[in-house]
Every structure is written in C-alpha cells, then in structure tokens.
Amino acid sequence: MSAIIRAFNGVLPTIHPTAFIAETAVVIGKVEIGPESGIWYGCTVRGDVNEIRIGARTNIQDGTVIHVAQDGQGTYIGDDITVGHMALLHACTLEDGCFIGMKACIMDGAYVESGAMVAAGALVTPGKRVKQGFLWAGSPAKPVRELTERDLSYFPVSARRYADLAETYRKS
Template sequence: MIYEHLGSRPRIHDTAVVAPTAVISGDVEIGPDCQVLHGAIITAEGGPIRLGEHVIVMENALIRATAADAVHIGPHTLIGTLASIAGATIGAEVFFASGARVFNGAHVGDRCEVRVHAIVHRRAVLPEGTVVPIGWVAVGDPVQLLSPDQHEEIAAAQPELDFPGYVFGVDRDTPDLMVQLTERYGRSLARHADDREL
C-alpha cells in the first residue's frame, strides 16, 4: 500500500519490487532493484527516507524518519525480519539481522553487522566494519559495545542520550512524562488521518 503523507508521495524505481502488503508512506525514495517484502513499513514522518540500490527490507521490518532525523540507507544493505531503523544514516553493504534496532541520530558505517536483537543506540557512531554481537548494545561516539549483562554501564549512558527529550521533545524529569509524551506524539501521528492511498 502506497500513501501520500503531508503532501509527499513515495517514489519507487521501476525495477524495485514492493510486496502488496508492505506500507510505503510519505517522502520515501526506493532505489533501483530494491526488494521490500510483506509486512514491511517504510514511513516518512516529516523527514525523508532514501534507500540506495539493491537494498532488501525483509518481512515486518520498520523504517521510520522524523522531522529531526532523516533516514539514508546505502546500497546493498539488508534489513532483516522485525528489524527497525529510526532516523539513522546507514552506509553501504550493512547487515541488520532479525530484531536489530537502530535509534535516532545513529550512524552505521559501511560493511557493519548488527546481529540478532542487537541495539545501536541514539547518536551512536559505528565505524566501518563494526560488528555488534547478538543482543549487545552499541552506545556513544566513540562507540562502546556493551553486553546485555552490563546493566550499570548501559543505564549510565541513558541520561546523556536524553531519549524522551530528543525524540519526543519532553524533558525526562517532567512529573507526568508519559502523559506529555503520548499526547504530543499522538498529535503528530494523527496527521496520518489525512493520508491518501495512491
């Protein structure tokens, strides 16, 4: 399903193949010979999304751009099933395994691997060829790779990342954080009410 969102229509190269159950919404450009499989969602929520040539987006993967963070994905990149990329810049020949997560403002260099259920946190920078092991967390610039049992080190990085402030525009110390966050984000998402199927 292809949707116009906020006045922008997806542009899909005539050699790309998009499954009929995939959703492509807004300012999205899909390059030559890309494959977007069933259930994948590529949604430009105010910022553009650009997929280079030969990018494969597997079943039920999610790619989302925001007004603050566009998404650029280099050629010959594979985004595995149930993986998600939000507002990040991805180099060429990158592999995202099933369930991998990449957050806003991250930069993933050429030929990196983000393995099963690994996380690239907000604003993390992965140099070319970096491998994030299964379930590990990549944080910072320069990047630190932390195993899932390093709870204290991961928690120590969280305040500096200011995820609610950067992504949702709400201060982490707001007493009614989730009320403010869901109402603000809900208003933004409500803009889909005016989408037009193409």
C-alpha cells in the same frame, strides 16, 4: 492486492520501476526507493514528518519498520544492504554495504558504516557509530569482535540474492 503506496501532505513516494514492493507493505510520504531494492511483506516505510531514502539493491525484509524524527534527521539507507526481518530503523544512517541482523533496532542519529554488522536483536542507541569491520551485539549494542573476511564476503552475496529474488517476485 497491491502494496499501499500513500501520499502524505501531497508528497507521494518515489519508487524505481525495478524495485519490488510486497503486497502487504506500506510506503508513505517522502520516501525514495532505488533500483532492484525489495520492501518485503509486512514492512512499514513511513516518511511522513521527514524523509527516507533507500538505495539500490537493498532489501528490507519482512516486518521491518522504518521511520524518521520530526525534530531530527530522516532515515538514510544506502546501496547493497541486507536488513533482517523485523528490524526497526528510526532516524538513522546506514552506509552502503553494511548488514543489519533480524530484530535489530537502530535509533535516532545512529550511524552504521560500510562493512559493519549489527547482530540480530541488537539495540544501537541514539548517536552511536558502528565502525567498519566490526560486529556490534547486545542491548545496548557494543563492539564484540572484528569481522572476518568470510563475514565481509557474505554481505554482497546476500544483497545480490535478495535483489534477484525481488526481481523474480516483481516479474511473477
């Protein structure tokens, strides 16, 4: 069994050879996935009517859905990011080194800066900007506190652990 990697309108996803795509993931269309990244079980990455770019050492955990807007922007996900289980990312931008909690929803035109965190279950509404150094939570999400040094020091640890785990899965 292998992942579903499907062209859309003649455009096939571009996946770095060191990326791990789980057997039950679906990757469609104009999608780029960078080195050492992981697209885990049950994820859908659908770049049909616009583009999706996922950087290096970024992990998209189980059940996450990533899509785009036809009359708006693609979805841009930087390097060294952890996206928790069952997140929904739609036509948004995630800068390098941010952290997205489980079941978070980031909507059209929203922007999460480097060193920012979106809590589990948070709803970041269209066009909002999650600033560096802050935790946003709630529905709709709003800033609830500044991140601690301990919070921030965990982000690269999480990204590296998942990149290593993705490599183990890819090789096994």
